[in-house]
Amino acid sequence: MERLVRERTEVLTALLTIVSLALVFGAVLRVGPATALPAAPDAVLAAIPHANAAISATAIGTIVVGVRAVKRGDVRRHKRLMATTFALFVGFLALYLYRVSLLGPTGFPESAPAWVETYVYFPVLAVHILLAIVCIPLVYYALLLAYSYPVAELPDTPHPRVGRAAAGLWLISFALGIVVYVLLYWLF
Template structure:
């Protein structure tokens, strides 16, 4: 049996395995038990931060285009846009894990004189709330996104309406888009509006 044939017969099993690998990579990197990323300096961390924001913006654009295309029955364009978004997220994952595993994370600092600094007691919790929603939705979206992709790649177009693909796709677009949007906003606040310190 081919990989496509196995995924066609057992899409949920394949989704579970791929999702588990993704979670293990992320959790292992954050816990410091996966020392697979070469050490990088501050300049590379900053470069990766900028690259991640560009990747996420492109992924969000591809997602929204994919949604637009499927609503108009342009299935091939929809498929291309969604696979582009998925490829960009895989690229994001590599860049993000390398930034965290080989470098460091940043913590926001609101200094006197910066935008709305007088309201730091409001801005800071709002930033944390957006960051929390971004992280939570990113984690929750993984199996939904993977399931939609597995079904899309393992089934013919005519079969997809009779699978979980339409529902998984809607949930994936909603959660993933909101996560990416909040990720880009928090990037701008952290890197271009306020200051930061290594964490």
């Protein structure tokens, strides 16, 4: 299996990226039957943004500690932390997609000043979304390389370069997601 993944890393990255983005855009655009999903109580749906903010903060921590671990040569710890970060991302995405599929995207509160929406919220949200989209193939590619190559060979692959880019962009995306959360659920 590892050999197959190694030989088709680019194709698998593209397929996983397409499926992931199709799920996200399908949920946001409300394509597909939301009625097929089991309905959760309102309290559960209301708790999802708060849970996702906590997941994002935890992911920021696992990325930072994971990057530090690999810089110190602790590859085993780095591998565990990056796998944990990916699991956190999958959990975040599942909760986000579930909520958005049922309720649609959260709009900016009408009670907030229009200038905050125009000059703060929309730019932060746009960069957050753009970085999230860019990160998806980078993360898949780095993970597939890590899965399909022995640790000793990884430095000779694009994994270190792609991993650095993915980690940096992922950090910024998670952090901006928390800013969006604060704007939507705490400030306004």
